[in-house]
Amino acid sequence: MTELAEGTVISLIAGYYDVETSAGLVRTRARGVFRKTKEKPQVGDRVKIKLDDQGLAYLVEIMPRKNRIGRPAVANVDHVLLVISAVEPDFSLQLLDRFLTFFAWQGVDVAIYLSKSDLVQVDRLAEIKDQLAYYQKIGYPVYLSRDVLAEELPGAIGQERIWTLAGQSGAGKSTLLNFIKADANQATGAISTSLNRGRHTTRRVELFKLGAGFLADTPGFSAIDLTPIKLNELCGYFAEFKRLAGGCKFRGCQHLKEPKCAVKEALEAGEIAQSRYDDYLAMRTEISEGRIPEYLK
Known part of the structure; x- marks a missing residue:
């Protein structure tokens, strides 16, 4: 078998994978090895494909994913x-x-x-x-x-x-x-x-x-599950909190009741939206309880 190309999976249709390559669009099937490894190619995957003697293309390798x-x-x-x-x-x-x-x-x-x-x-x-x-x-x-x-x-x-x-x-x-x-x-x-x-x-x-x-x-999201996020890392996913965190007195400040917290000071000064901070607190509760609130489902 001769290697055909590397490309990007752009769609999955009834067991076929359409792969965009530098030579154009190629329709492929996935090799059985993916069933053994319990891997499944996804749209967006960078992949390698090969052409067999009958001119049929097969997806043979999934390149490492970033997400x-x-x-x-x-x-x-x-x-x-x-x-x-x-x-x-x-x-x-x-x-x-x-x-x-x-x-x-x-x-x-x-x-x-x-x-x-x-x-x-x-x-x-x-x-x-x-x-x-x-x-x-x-x-x-x-x-x-x-x-x-x-x-x-x-x-x-x-x-x-x-x-x-x-x-x-x-x-x-x-x-x-x-x-x-x-x-x-x-x-x-x-x-x-x-x-x-x-x-x-x-x-x-x-x-x-x-x-x-x-x-x-993509299909719309009916609910966003934040519970897998580590509680002490949540504040780092709020852009304005992350930028200010270096000014907090304590390393790893969670911006709750710690003294000399730069985030709380910015909140009191009106530089951080109250709604953002309130949502941060609500997400902390959600993560600590390990469940999505019923009204968000």
């Missing part, structure tokens, strides 16, 4: 475009903080896009924009216009880098993808008004070529 995010999963994610809706489902700082904490724990950068801003009342939209300005101040890129996003995103995705859309179901991820990349043809769905959440319209993960890299659409 694996979501269910169904995307591997080797470099950046998340987090879609948060202004309404239907309603904008939630608590949910935003959960997503940002989760992805910080995964070591993935995040940009924020506010969807459905045209459907919310003017005064409420102004309030949401003020709240998002805080996140921009602490280092998260925030997009309020999908036109600006569509113009800038292809250039932001570097060579072979993988961005993925993320956000709650019904926030408008597939609609955004269809706008950014018209040939994606992703299905879109209505919102369940009784549950104030969307029905899952994305059934599987697929990478779409955008710029020099890829953009993935």
Whole structure:
């Protein structure tokens, strides 16, 4: 057998793996060795493929992953475009903080896009924009216009880098993808008004070529599980806390009741949003109890 190429898995369909290589797209099957090792190639995996004597391509090796995010999963994610809706489902700082904490724990950068801003009342939209300005101040890129996003995103995705859309179901991820990349043809769905959440319209993960890299659409997250995070490491996943921690009197300060805590001083001075700190405390409780609160499920 002759080695064909290395490439990136861009989709999984009925046991077949479509792999983007420098020579083009190749449809492959996975070798039985993966069943023995209990490995399963994922969208986003860098892989090696070989061609047999009959001209059939087989996926034979998965290269080491940097991460694996979501269910169904995307591997080797470099950046998340987090879609948060202004309404239907309603904008939630608590949910935003959960997503940002989760992805910080995964070591993935995040940009924020506010969807459905045209459907919310003017005064409420102004309030949401003020709240998002805080996140921009602490280092998260925030997009309020999908036109600006569509113009800038292809250039932001570097060579072979993988961005993925993320956000709650019904926030408008597939609609955004269809706008950014018209040939994606992703299905879109209505919102369940009784549950104030969307029905899952994305059934599987697929990478779409955008710029020099890829953009993935994934099913929405119904809940973010933060309980695997170590309690004493949680504060390090809050960007503004991490930057200030060096000014705390005690090394490993948890920013609770410790004296001369730089984070608490910044909170009292209004430099840290009270909602962020409150969400930090709520997450500490969740992690210490080892369960997701019922109202978030």
